[in-house]
Every structure is written in structure tokens, then in C-alpha cells.
Amino acid sequence: MPVTDVTTDPEALTMTLVAEFAAPPERVWQAFTHPRELARFWGPPGWPATFTEFDLSVGGRVAYYMTSPKGERAPGAWEFLAIEQPHRFEVLDSFTDERGDPVEGLPSMRTTYEFTAVDGGTRMTNVTYFASNEALEQIVAMGAVEGSTMAMNQLDLVLEGLREYAQGKGTQTELLSDTHVRITRLIEGPRELVWRAHTDPELMKKWMLGPDGWRMSICEVDPTAGGQYRFEWEPVGDTEGEAFGFDGETVLVDPPRRMVTTEHMTGTDYPSTMNDLSLVEEHGVTLVTVLIEYPDRDTRDAVLATGMTEGMEASFARLEREVMG
Template identity: 65%
Template sequence: MPVTDVTTDPENLTLTILADFAAPVERVWTAYSDPRQLERFWGPPGWPATFTAFDHTVGGIAQYRLDGPRGEKSSGRWEFTRIEAPTLFEVLDSFVDNAGEPIAEFPAMRMTLEFSPTAEGTRMVGTSHFESAEALEQVVAMGVIEGTKMAMSQLDTVLQDLRDYAQGKGTRIELLDDTHVRITRLVEGPRDLVWRAHYEPQLMRQWLLGPDGWEMTECTVATEPGQTYRSSWAPVGDTPGQAFGFEGEALLVSAPRRAVTTEKMQGTDGPVTLNDLNLYEEDGATLITLLVEYPDLATRDMILATGMVDGMEASYARMEDLVLA
């Protein structure tokens, strides 16, 4: 992970984050000064950022919101007070309401980000200055440290060419914490078509099959929040195994970028997982990212032990061969 150290200093009213990146200063600066790139890592997994305004000049304003998987929203605003490209910028960072006005009960902070070259790439020192020890304690209690670490763990993907980062590496899994897993797979094809492959039954039946020897026997999709879906599979011929299926509800659908659904085995009370699907396209290839939230560690390990990731890889390979080709 890029974050190597976090220090809170109640005496000097600061929170300092140290991070190292395997990329030159100019490349890291671009990631922080381009709102479309910022959106890919500013929010932690499950809370992607959307910048609705970005005036990267002294006195300019950047406005953003973070959208949680269950419809939660949090919004912030930067006022740029100092810019020295490509090594430093400083903002007044505030929590804001739906109208973009600062929320009085949440502390504002002055945040300085400094970028310097190292033998391996770039070191970033981010220092947030608070008006009181109570304000510092409040932000720490809100989980800012953990959220920042998880958010910046996504930056390696942004700093590399997408194909350099993921091509030929198959389906990869990252254990983010006891209840969150991130699964990624690069496929050769445009995002719009990858989205259709996830939401059009005639396409889903071609690839969403897991290992060879299975067929999809039921496919009801949910294309709007509040709708329910059902998917069932059964072995073909002499293939061993028993028929099974999943069902759930769509919580968020933002085509062709993101969809959040619940999931559980058909005919059971659970366990229920939260599946957060994100699609990002670059130069004709699409990175599929699935963030899965489990109710507890035991459930996470039980489900992963079923060979789920191997089945996903077989399906994604079939998607490339049969649908995207």
C-alpha cells in the first residue's frame, strides 16, 4: 500500500500522512490535479468520488461528493489557497451540505500536499492542520485515517497504464479487511458492452457460467434500485454438482459505471453479501472491479474457499471469447 506512516500530533494540531509511489513526481501531480483521475481514488472502496466542480487555480473551488453503497452521501469542498506545480498544493478542506455550504458541526482543516522525488519514485507528505485538539479527535474518530489508507491503496492502478497494471494477470483478489474483498479483472472490450454483458440475459447466458459443464437456467435482472433479480445454474449431462441460484435486490444502478446489489443463496435467509460492481474503460479495455462486503470474517473465508474466484476467471475468459470478441 502507498501509505507508509500516519502521525497525529495533538500538540501541533496536525495529522500527517506519508505515502510512497512508484511513479515520477509529474505523474503523481497529474493524478491529483485531474478530477477524472482523482475520482478513481479519492474516496475509499465502496465510496467513489464524483467531482462536480474543479477550478485548479489559487482561489478556485473544487466540489465533490462520495456515494456510499447503500445510498449514503458525503460531500466536501476544497478552496485552493496555494499551488506550486508539480510539488505542492494547499487547500481549505470543508465538509459541506447538499447546497455546497460548510457544515458547522464538522471541522474544516487546512490540507497541504507536498510531492518530492525519491530513488523509487515519489514521496507524498500530506499534512492537515486543525483549529483545535477536539477537531482533530473528531476527524480521527470518523475513520479518516482508515479511509485514507484504503482510498490511496487504489492509486497504483491510476498511476499505471491500465494494461500494464492488469493485462494477462487474470482475476485477482485482495483482502482489504476482515469483511471486504476487492476482485479485479481486465477484459478487452468497451465499457458499454461489458455493462450489457452483465445486464442483458441473452448475453449473460453465454458467459456467466463458471466452470465448463454448467448452464444458466434462470436469469431475471434488476435494472433499477428496488428491483430484485434471480440467477440459477444447473450441471449439464454428466457434470457433477447440484443446481443452485442467487437472488437479491438492486440498491444502486448507474449505467454503465456502477451497480450495487445484495446477494444470497436462493431459498435461504443468508448470509447476505453486498456486491459493488464498478467498470472503468481506458483505451478500449475495461477494468472490472467487484467490491464484496461480507457480514463477518468466517463468512468471507467460507465463501472464498468454495473456489469462487476460479469460477469467476472461467466466466470472464468466456466473456472475452464469446461476447466481447
């Protein structure tokens, strides 16, 4: 992981994050100062960022908002105080309301980003300065350490490119916390078609089957916010097992980029999960990312122990073979 250290200093009233990236300072600078690239890692998992304004000049303003899996927005803004391309910039970082005005009761913070060349790449040092210890404690209590760490740990994907980052690795499962798992799979094909494969029942029946020997007997899906879905699978031929299914609701949809759904095992009292699907395309390939939120660690571990990753890999391989062509 790129982040090597995060420390808070109550006496100096600072929070310092240090990360190292296998890319030169010029490339890391580009990722932080081009809004399309910055949007891909700025928000922590489950809270992707959308930039609506970006003026890279001293006194210039940056406006953005992060969107939760349930659709809540958390807006913010920067004002550039200093720019020394490609080694350093300084901003006034503020929480804002929907109009772009600072939120009363939440601090604005002076923040510096420095990019230093080291063997093998770049060391980034990010220092946030607070006006009081109360402000520092408030931001830490809001999850700034964890959120910043998870956000910066996503930057490798942007710096390397999708093919270099994920090609040939199959379906990857990462434990992000006791309740969050991230699953990634690179698909050889355009995002529009991958999106259709996740929302068109006829296409879904071709690939969303898990291991060989199963068929999707029920595929009812309404990919609109508030829409319901129901899937069921049954064994065929000599395959052993009993039919099972899942049902849930579409919570958020942003075609063809993101869809958030709940997932519940039909006919059981098992708790539901929140599944956050996102698709990113680059040079004709699409990275599928599914962020799953479980109710607790025991449920997470029980689901992973079923062989979920292997079943998803079988399905994704079938998606490339049967749908992408």
C-alpha cells in the first residue's frame, strides 16, 4: 500500500500523511492536478468524488462533492494558496454546503502537498494545519485518518493504468475493514457493454452463473433507483446442490459508471449487504470494482468462506467469453 505513515501532533496542531508511489513527481503531480484523474482516487471507497470546478492557479477554486452508497453528498472546496509545479501546492481546504459556502461548525484547514523524488519514484508528504486542538480532534473523530489512507491507497491504480494494474490477475478480493471488501476484475471490453451485461436480463443469464453446472432460472431486474430485483439459480445435469437466490433494491444508479444495490438471500433471515458496483474504462478495457459492505466481520468471513471469489471469477471469465466475444 502506498501510505506508509499517518501521524497527528496535538502540539504542532498538524496531521501528516506520507505515501510513496512508483512514479516520478511529474506523473504524481498530474494525478493531483487533473480533475478526471483526481476524481478516481480522491474519495475513499464508497464515497467517489465528482469535481465540478477546477482552477489551477493561485487564488483559483476547486469544488467537488463525494457521494455515499445511499446517495448522500458531502461537498468540499479548495482555494489554491501556492503552486510550485511539479513539487508542491498549498490549499485552503473547506467543508461546504450545496451552495459552496463553508459549513458553520466545521473547520477550514491549510493543507500542503509536497512531491519529492526518491529511489523508485515519489514520496508525497501531506500536512494539514489546524487552528486549534479541538479542530484537529474533530476531524480525526470524523474518520480523516482512515478515509485519507484508503483514498491515497487507490492512487496506484491511476498511476499504473488499468492494464498494468489488473491484467492477468483475475478476480482479486481485498479486505478493507471488518465490514468492507473490495473485489476487482479487469474485463476486455468497453464499459457500455459491461454495464449492459449487469443490467440486461438476457445478457445476465449468459454469464452470471458461478461455477459450471448451474443456470439462472429467474432474472428479474429493474435498474432504476428504488427498483427491485430477484435472481435464482438451480443446478443442471449431474450437478449437486439446491436452488437458491437473492433479492434486493437498487439504491443508487449512475449509468454506466455506478450502481448500488442491497442483497439479501431469498427465503432466509440473513442480514442484507450493500453492493457498490463501479466501472472505469481505459483504452478499451473496463475495471469492474464491487465494494461490499457487510453487517459485521463474522458475516464477511462466512460469505468469503463459501468460495465467492472463485465463483465470481468463473462468471467474469464467462462474461468475457460469452458476451464480450
